Amino acid sequence: MKSIIVVARKDLRIEGRSRTLLARVVPFALLVLVLFAVALDSEPLILRASAGLVWMAILFATMLVVQRSFEIETSDAALDSVLSCTSSPSRVYFGKALATFVQLFALATLLVLCSVVLYGSRVDGDGLVLLVTVMLTATAGLSLVGTLYGVVVARLNGRDSLLPLLSLPVLAPLLIGAARATEAAFGSQTIDMSNGWAWTALLAVYAVVFGSAGAVAFAPLAQGDS
């Protein structure tokens, strides 16, 4: 557990110094939200689609965060050094996923606030509890899957385009679940709260399944051309 936190703190400290999230990812995600609104060009339609649009923006931003997370590891073969410092590679996996989770959760909070401001989404008491739970489980799933596919492509040429191609289909169930549950939290007419909680349960199962898969698969993937 301790080494997981050490790895996560290392990643977050690098982020704190380089401020990639703040300088590139946050503006990008906001831009995506604005562009969706411009493209749809109809206020009732935007309000109806707001939950899905927020999660699409987070999904795109995840690609950038994960790419950044492995950019710092592949330069100067840093990943090999990190791996040699811990007893088990799966701790490196969970550490990197934890750092990604913290960043994505902060981003998700910001984007939901923006959706309230820009799209006119509304959240009340019960909805807020559901919304926070959805954000926790969905960003956990996003960071676990993202980190797993990040290491799959980490040492490949053309990884920038391979990461979305490989990970977005896998993230599709998460997008569906997170969007539906958030819709329920926003008080949509088409889906009620109990359905929202059912989707959240699916998100939790998803995170557990891919988290376990990642813990097993990380070791053979992270080791280099030996």
Place this chain on the structure above:
Amino acid sequence: MNTAPSHVAVASIRGTGTGATRVLGAISLALLVWLVVSALFLTPADVVQGDSVRIMYVHVPAAWVAYLAFITTAVASGCSLVRRHRTLGFDRVAGASAEVGVLFMGMALVTGSLWGRLTWGTFWQWDPRLTTTLFLFITYVGYLAVRQVDVDPQQRARRSAVIALLAVLEIPLVHFSVVLWRSLHQEASVLNADGDVRLDDLMLFTLFSGVVAFTLVFAWLVIHRQRLTALADTERVIGLDSAIAVRRAEVAR
């Protein structure tokens, strides 16, 4: 440039066909001819769907082979991770099977949406089976893209095996979430709930021979494709050796 060594080595290999694959190829060709004749001329048109029912004789076997191919890829990938001394052999089968699978899944999607246009009046429906198939298709396109990146074969084998096994985790989750999301698909029509067959005998036989023919074509393609990959891998090694030899000869001169 002097590339004599590679010429000699390649000349000693006579292609990817053997006696067994030629027999397999001939049988599948004969079955395909029978399938075309029977599906287009011998079987009757459906009472409700008319001639568009004939699409089924291609669509169902193609979809069957596509899923068979992905199961083959997953099993071969699992074997390549577990059985370390045969990694490359299993990896070649996995890659060949995925490549052929993507081809057949493309066929299943195209024929399916043509049939859908005639029967449902729309090319595409967001129903669980279609959506899952589409995601499976995209996933394996990505798998093939990773295989094409030029890395050491051992590493390629390990990486692509993990991706193929993750796809096995992904597909049930995609399917389940889309089922929850919405549902509309033609109920399976060969066997319905009370078990009686709604297709007439010749139609059923044609459908069945289509499945057999496509399965044989699949086997034939995969065998040839994986032998070709083996040759390409050998060629790379020989090419490298001969390039080194040429360079040494230049230095010695």
